[in-house]
Amino acid sequence: MDAYSWHIVNPDAPRRVIVTKELPGTRWIDILTAADCRVEVCTDEAVLAVERIRAAIGGRCDGAIGQLTEPWGEELFAALAAAGGRAYSNYAVGFNNVDLAAATAHGIPVGNTPGVLTETTAEMAVALTFAAARRTGEAERFLRAGRFHGWLPRLFLGDLLHGATVGIVGAGRIGAAYARMMMEGHKTHVLYYDLHRNADLEDFAVAYARFLEARGEAPVACRRVDTVAELLEASDVVSLHTLLDDTTRHLIDAGRLARMKPDAILVNTSRGPVVDEAALVAHCRRNPDFRAGLDVFEDEPALAPGLAALENVVIVPHIASATRWTREGMAVLAAANVAALLRGRPVWNRPDVAAFLGDAPPPAAPSVLNAEALGLAVYGTD
Numbered sequence: 486m487d488a489y490s491w492h493i494v495n496p497d498a499p500r501r502v503i504v505t506k507e508l509p510g511t512r513w514i515d516i517l518t519a520a521d522c523r524v525e526v527c528t529d530e531a532v533l534a535v536e537r538i539r540a541a542i543g544g545r546c547d548g549a550i551g552q553l554t555e556p557w558g559e560e561l562f563a564a565l566a567a568a569g570g571r572a573y574s575n576y577a578v579g580f581n582n583v584d585l586a587a588a589t590a591h592g593i594p595v596g597n598t599p600g601v602l603t604e605t606t607a608e609m610a611v612a613l614t615f616a617a618a619r620r621t622g623e624a625e626r627f628l629r630a631g632r633f634h635g636w637l638p639r640l641f642l643g644d645l646l647h648g649a650t651v652g653i654v655g656a657g658r659i660g661a662a663y664a665r666m667m668m669e670g671h672k673t674h675v676l677y678y679d680l681h682r683n684a685d686l687e688d689f690a691v692a693y694a695r696f697l698e699a700r701g702e703a704p705v706a707c708r709r710v711d712t713v714a715e716l717l718e719a720s721d722v723v724s725l726h727t728l729l730d731d732t733t734r735h736l737i738d739a740g741r742l743a744r745m746k747p748d749a750i751l752v753n754t755s756r757g758p759v760v761d762e763a764a765l766v767a768h769c770r771r772n773p774d775f776r777a778g779l780d781v782f783e784d785e786p787a788l789a790p791g792l793a794a795l796e797n798v799v800i801v802p803h804i805a806s807a808t809r810w811t812r813e814g815m816a817v818l819a820a821a822n823v824a825a826l827l828r829g830r831p832v833w834n835r836p837d838v839a840a841f842l843g844d845a846p847p848p849a850a851p852s853v854l855n856a857e858a859l860g861l862a863v864y865g866t867d
């Protein structure tokens with residue numbers, strides 16, 4: 486292992502865990518050291534190649550915490566299993582970088598970090614929505630370039646979103662949180678497309694509409710639609726909150742972009758490949774009133790040719806989950822996954838993992854994606 490790129494904590498502990506990037510906060514380190522782990526943290530900011538991670542796993546490694554930028558597949562899980570590894574956690578809620586079948590075949594449980602990203606990511610989707618609607622990137626560049634010579638009635642006209650229709654593709658935790666923020670904060674109507682009905686979101690909308698009506702204000706409405714096409718055609722804003730898999734890759738392609746209103750806004754805080762980025766560039770060029778707000782990109786960190794030059798696109802570098810609270814919470818959950826699995830503890834029994842952030846975390850692994858496939862014990866059951 487390259488000694489200059491790795492920071493070692495608790496060097497004499499019997500278990501060895503590698504962490505492929507420095508994580509925020511310190512509690513996650515305490516969790517691993519309390520579980521008798523020597524923690525080896527890569528201090529290098531460059532994305533680690535598979536070969537380098539394999540070298541870091543070496544001949545003996547009990548567990549690993551990896552990043553969404555690393556392809557954790559057959560090669561790495563085989564290496565981890567051969568080194569005696571019994572636990573892996575992604576430092577992410579998303580797990581499209583992980584080959585779950587390969588991990589399961591090698592008997593390695595795979596953790597992720599749900600729950601703590603919900604509000605933070607939804608807030609970024611809201612921020613991108615408004616940045617696109619009100620052209621803040623474009624306006625800031627204009628101002629910084631010294632081109633502002635005084636208030637003008639037609640300077641940077643944008644779109645009012647109060648009362649607009651917002652379409653959400655994927656109404657899971659983050660999508661639903663975004664929908665609520667847009668309804669409550671900006672009185673938008675919501676359409677959503679999801680394989681499952683989100684009764685909680687619909688009930689909230691009904692109750693909120695009654696509240697508004699009782700105050701003499703126009704009510705909001707929330708409705709599930711049967712097709713993505715219906716949502717695209719009817720929405721002023723479309724925000725993507727799906728998983729990335731074979732069914733959602735290029736879900737938004739040239740054909741679907743053409744179905745959107747010419748002055749609609751497309752927001753993506755899910756995964757880059759959900760959008761055909763080259764098609765989006767072409768669409769934005771042809772439709773200057775169309776706008777996009779993007780946190781994720783098809784071939785990160787590269788951008789599709791022409792994207793960065795488009796004035797009608799707002800772009801940020803995959804930072805939707807980047808609040809201190811969330812990123813520290815993700816670190817705690819990833820460490821708790823690995824520590825609990827190495828101690829042979831069961832897997833938590835509910836989607837709500839807030840208990841792991843408190844002072845008395847349950848003796849369980851917060852979230853393990855292949856727990857059932859591996860037949861792991863569930864907390865609270867005999």
Ligand code: DGY
Pocket residue numbers: 553576577578579580602803804805806807
């Ligand atoms: C995740 O956790 O999947 C996010 O993309 C990180 O920002």
